Amino acid sequence: xxxxxxxxxxxxxxxxxxxxxxxxxxxxxxxxxxxxxxxxxxxxxxxxxxxxxxxxxxxxxxxxxxxxxxxxxxxxxxxxxxxxxxxxxxxxxxxxxxxxxxxxxxxxxxxxxxxxxxxxxxxxxxxxxxxxxxxxxxxxxxxxxxxxxxxxxxxxxxxxxxxxxxxxxxxxxxxxxxxxxxxxxxxxxxxxxxxxxxxxxxxxxxxxxxxxxxxxxxxxxxxxxxxxx
Amino acid sequence: xxxxxxxxxxxxxxxxxxxxxxxxxxxxxxxxxxxxxxxxxxxxxxxxxxxxxxxxxxxxxxxxxxxxxxxxxxxxxxxxxxxxxxxxxxxxxxxxxxxxxxxxxxxxxxxxxxxxxxxxxxxxxxxxxxxxxxxxxxxxxxxxxxxxxxxxxxxxxxxxxxxxxxxxxxxxxxxxxxxxxxxxxxxxxxxxxxxxxxxxxxxxxxxxxxxxxxxxxxxxxxx
Numbered sequence: 238x239x240x241x242x243x244x245x246x247x248x249x250x251x252x253x254x255x256x257x258x259x260x261x262x263x264x265x266x267x268x269x270x271x272x273x274x275x276x277x278x279x280x281x282x283x284x285x286x287x288x289x290x291x292x293x294x295x296x297x298x299x300x301x302x303x304x305x306x307x308x309x310x311x312x313x314x315x316x317x318x319x320x321x322x323x324x325x326x327x328x329x330x331x332x333x334x335x336x337x338x339x340x341x342x343x344x345x346x347x348x349x350x351x352x353x354x355x356x357x358x359x360x361x362x363x364x365x366x367x368x369x370x371x372x373x374x375x376x377x378x379x380x381x382x383x384x385x386x387x388x389x390x391x392x393x394x395x396x397x398x399x400x401x402x403x404x405x406x407x408x409x410x411x412x413x414x415x416x417x418x419x420x421x422x423x424x425x426x427x428x429x430x431x432x433x434x435x436x437x438x439x440x441x442x443x444x445x446x447x448x449x450x451x452x453x454x455x456x457x458x459x460x461x462x463x464x465x466x
Numbered sequence: 467x468x469x470x471x472x473x474x475x476x477x478x479x480x481x482x483x484x485x486x487x488x489x490x491x492x493x494x495x496x497x498x499x500x501x502x503x504x505x506x507x508x509x510x511x512x513x514x515x516x517x518x519x520x521x522x523x524x525x526x527x528x529x530x531x532x533x534x535x536x537x538x539x540x541x542x543x544x545x546x547x548x549x550x551x552x553x554x555x556x557x558x559x560x561x562x563x564x565x566x567x568x569x570x571x572x573x574x575x576x577x578x579x580x581x582x583x584x585x586x587x588x589x590x591x592x593x594x595x596x597x598x599x600x601x602x603x604x605x606x607x608x609x610x611x612x613x614x615x616x617x618x619x620x621x622x623x624x625x626x627x628x629x630x631x632x633x634x635x636x637x638x639x640x641x642x643x644x645x646x647x648x649x650x651x652x653x654x655x656x657x658x659x660x661x662x663x664x665x666x667x668x669x670x671x672x673x674x675x676x677x678x679x680x681x682x683x684x685x686x687x688x689x
Contacts, residue, residue, distance in 0.1 A: 240565075247562050251551070258550040258587075317550060321588070325522055326546030326556075326603060330537040330563040465522060 244332055248340035255317045256344060266310040266352045273302045274356060278363025291364050296426035299360050300419055303382070306356070307349050308408040308415070311390035314345060315398045324464055334461025338391060342456070345387035346380075353379030374429035378422065381445045385418050388452035395463045417444050471498040473611050473641035474519055479528035481514055481665075488514045489525070490665040496641040498610070501633055501655055504645040505684045506662035512645035515662065516540070516613045519643070532611055533641075537564055539609035541617055545600030549589035553580055553599050556588055557606065564607035571606070578602040578628055593620035598628075605632055610640045618648045630655045649681065659684075 256262060277298050281291065318324050324337060357375055361368040368375060393411045397403040421441040429435055435442065474496035481489040489511045496502050506512050517523035519532055520540040532538060540546070547556045553575070561571045575581040578598045583591060588599055597620040604612065612633070618626050626648075633642050633655050646652055653659075659677050661669040661684045669684065671677040 244563055247559065251548070251555075251559060254555070255548060255550055317548060320549040321547040322542065322544040323546060323548035323551075323556070323559075325540070325542065325544070326560055327563060328522065329520060329540050329546070330560050330607065332563050465524070 241336065245336050245340055248327075248332070248336055249343050252340050252344040256348065259317050261313040261316045262310055262345070262348055263351075265313050266306055266348065267355070269306040269309055270302065270352055270356050271359065273306055274359035274363055277302055278360065281364055292366060292430060293427075295360070295364055295366055296423045296430060298364070299356060299426060300422045302360065303353060303356055303422075304386075304412065304415055304419060305408070307352065307386050308390060308411045309404075311345070311394045311411070312397070312404050312407050314341075314390070315394045318395075318464070319398055328461070328465070334459075334464060335457040337464070338456045338460035341391040342384070342387045342453070345391055346383040349383035349386050350380050353383060371429050371433050374432075374434045375426065377435045378425045378429060381425075381442065381449075382418060382422050385445050385449045385452065386415070388449050388456055389414060392452065392456045392460065392463065395460065398464075417448055421445050421448075472496070473498055473533040474643065475529070475531040476515070476519055476525075477529045479515065479518060479525045479530070481511075481518060481523070481525050488665050489518070491528070492662070492665065492667055493528075494660065494667065496611075496643055496658075498641055499638050500657050501637055501642040502644065502658045502660055503649065503652060503656040504643055504660050504662060505647075505649065505681075506645075509664075510662040511665040512662055513543070513615050516615050516643065516645055517542070519611075520613050535610060536607050537609050539604040539607075539612040541600050541604040541614045543615060545588075545596055545603075547588050547596070547600055547603065550587055552585050552587050553591070554584040556599060557603055560603050560606050566607050574602045574606055577632070579624070594622055594625060597621050598625055601629060601632075608636065608639070612640055612642045614642070614644045614646075616646055616648075617644060618646060618651055623651075626651050649684075653681070 281294065281298065327337065357368055390411060393407055397407045397410065400406050421444040424441045425435060472495050474494070477493045479489050479492045492511070492515060504512050504515070514523065518525045518530060520538050521532065522540070551559070557571055557574065575584060578601060580595060580598050580602060583595055588596055591599065597617070601617060604614070617629055621629065630652070644652060644656070659671040659680045660667060661680060669680045671680045
């Protein structure tokens with residue numbers, strides 16, 4: 238068990254190092270997040286909406302932008318594995334697909350959570366919403382959502398890695414699987430905007446936990462098959 | 467030769483890519499102390515056979531039994547390296563996964579003449595140096611089975627000499643299979659020659675006592 242954890246820590250460090258050098262995922266995420274936030278902000282501002290409507294629209298807009306940016310950016314997340322097929326060297330020396338999957342989920346979840354913070358800030362400014370008082374609740378929702386998203390996109394991006402049209406295929410495959418997360422996220426974010434905190438016993442948190450467990454179990458048990466020929 | 471300890475045993479391997487049959491009922495057993503040169507024209511199925519033996523690709527049919535203790539040393543065309551990691555980081559990754567000491571990592575870097583490039587990302591290296599790093603990684607942890615796919619294709623003579631000495635040095639403890647076209651530079655290190663043609667083993671010096679005959683047959687077929 239200690240060796241399993243040691244190898245996992247090594248893989249997490251490797252993923253962080255590769256992302257820090259290549260910035261495959263983070264740069265694309267940053268760009269799509271900024272562009273879509275500006276577009277949404279400009280669209281809503283130009284839509285001549287009553288000021289009291291905007292707070293009610295905010296959670297949905299936040300989630301649309303969050304899911305679109307993360308699923309489209311995840312296309313690039315697997316590029317460094319394909320460049321020199323480094324994963325093959327790891328598989329041959331006993332590293333399991335499960336370890337590789339968990340390491341990627343951890344790192345991607347961190348990046349997605351940072352993107353969530355960025356998006357909340359950008360959309361908060363664009364739509365003139367004061368989110369400071371609900372920042373704690375939003376962060377909890379963002380962390381939960383990032384884990385669910387990472388557990389799914391790590392798997393789907395590896396599945397789509399050799400597909401010619403993966404840029405288009407990946408969001409199409411991933412988004413329908415994220416509908417439960419989308420609805421749960423909107424409900425939780427709305428509740429946070431009203432109450433200021435997350436009710437951890439709510440059904441929506443349960444949906445996120447179940448989704449994470451389900452995607453995680455599938456990923457752990459199939460990642461090796463997915464990346465092998 | 468004592469063939470009691472078989473380290474690589476593939477039997478009746480069939481592998482197709484769509485309509486193309488890459489391997490058609492290939493059987494090969496390699497024992498400890500053997501260095502096999504696997505010859506064949508492009509598309510003969512050499513790389514496919516090695517990938518299946520390494521466990522990186524699955525055969526459609528057939529049995530694969532390869533000694534995986536402590537690991538399988540496999541060097542592919544790609545090198546199995548992370549382009550944006552440095553030489554040291556790439557080798558350390560394998561070393562830590564295998565529990566190899568830092569001293570052994572240092573020794574490997576010195577042996578392969580890559581210690582000057584340790585802090586360079588492997589994507590910045592020449593193809594020859596990239597090949598050396600891939601080979602250094604392959605031999606880490608003293609694998610009992612080493613599978614090399616075109617290992618000398620980008621190596622200079624010094625690199626080939628290091629490869630040959632590395633293969634010879636541990637030959638009694640391991641089984642080595644080298645898929646290559648570089649017969650002239652590698653035949654001295656080989657104890658056996660096997661020829662693949664369109665996914666079928668057509669010659670094996672284990673059965674034909676004269677290795678020269680097998681090589682002549684290969685040269686004849688490839689002309």
